[in-house]
Amino acid sequence: VTWTKDGRDITHNEHYMCQYSSGVCTMEVQSAQVSDTGTYTCIAVNELGTEETSSYVVVEDRAHEGVDLRKSAKSRSVRQTKSGYSSRYEDSSYNESSYSSSSKTSRSSRKYTEETVEESSYSSRRSDRKKREEPQEVAPEFTQNLSPEILREGDRLKLTCSVKGTPDPDVEWYFNGQLLKSDSHVKIRCIAGSCSLEISEVTVDDDGSYTCKAINSAGVASSKTSVQVTAKPQQKLADPPRFITHPLGLRLNDGDAATLECQISGSPEVKWYKGREQITDSEDFRYENDGDTYRLVIAEVFPEDSGMYKCVAENEAGTASSSFTVFVEVPEEPQSPQFNKFPQSRTVDEGSPFKATCALDDVETVMWTKDGREIEDTGRFNFSQDGNSFTFEIPAALATDSGVYCAKATSSKGKAEWQFTLDVRVSSSPCADIDVLQLIKSMQECCRCLGGNGWNMTAI
Structure with a gap:
């Protein structure tokens, strides 16, 4: 419930006292002033609608005593409905009352009339409406x-x-x-x-x-x-690729046909490379596969086909690779040392010996490298030379010896290289297939190289 005067909200305070109790709405004006004259409206609102009723109130100025203030006021009852507003006005008039006043001590008496304003009456008519039915839970x-x-x-x-x-x-x-x-x-x-x-x-x-x-x-x-x-059944991972036989390095004549062949376990995908560039399967370089055997067939070699080659095998369990060298001779005078014998890629068991030998027509020195770095003579490896033949030997190969090796020859004619791969296979048993006597001999040589006599466990 809210009250307004001339359309403006009335705030409950010391002058206007608004009350609502048990459905009865009251608004009382304390010490009414002429300025309180106006239209007062009571507005009731709930979730189903709005209804209001109004009344016009006149407050007389005392200076107007004896003056006829016959005016009419109307009260209005208004109700908001779905179709709009309905209203009713009722006349409320001023009733004239006469009063007399006399004084016993006064010589004369006078009568005068005082017009009073009858309190405006109002009524509110409620129209019938249907109550909105609450939905049943x-x-x-x-x-x-x-x-x-x-x-x-x-x-x-x-x-x-x-x-x-x-x-x-x-x-x-x-x-x-x-x-x-x-x-x-x-x-x-x-x-x-x-x-x-x-x-x-x-x-x-x-x-x-x-x-x-x-x-x-x-x-x-x-x-x-x-x-x-x-749960999905656990799929057994395939074994990583393993070179059973490595592709052999070749020395060819210009115009020869060549077949590079190797055997690889693990059913891998195989790619062939010359240097860092992959060789595309084509009529000139044809990929072949027959079970575990993989081939690169070169229809005709040219001098520019000389170089370092690599076979890379890969499956979901891992990767393996083997590097080798192809040299194509030309009839003219060679411009570099020529390999008459060259080392080949091999797979050996851990603990087994490995030997690589190369021979050249004209050579001054041969340097052996592993993975691009010169192999130092630490005493674990043997280096030997017999004329133009050079040998590199590992008495007892370790897993860490796996890698790409290269024999780099230098002579007055220039330089030449021959690349090959060593794959050291680790046995399931750490001590299986190890030549113990050879291993002890290698360790003793290592001790002597480090300055000891016989066993030196700290050095080992």
């Missing part, structure tokens, strides 16, 4: 329940159900009793009573009990189901 009820699911790890999960109720129920999802919220793994939706929970790729952690709970002011309902997620 209905507890939630699932019209479609959740169904159990049996899935494999990685499958898509979608649980659906339908629920109704008045008012519309709030919906919550639970997994093994824990409240679920939408996130990057779980997507939850509920539109017009149709509810769903979706997981794009389930894991074994999503196996369990799922519950959809619907709640409104009339009650609670739940639909529960189970989801079983079976």
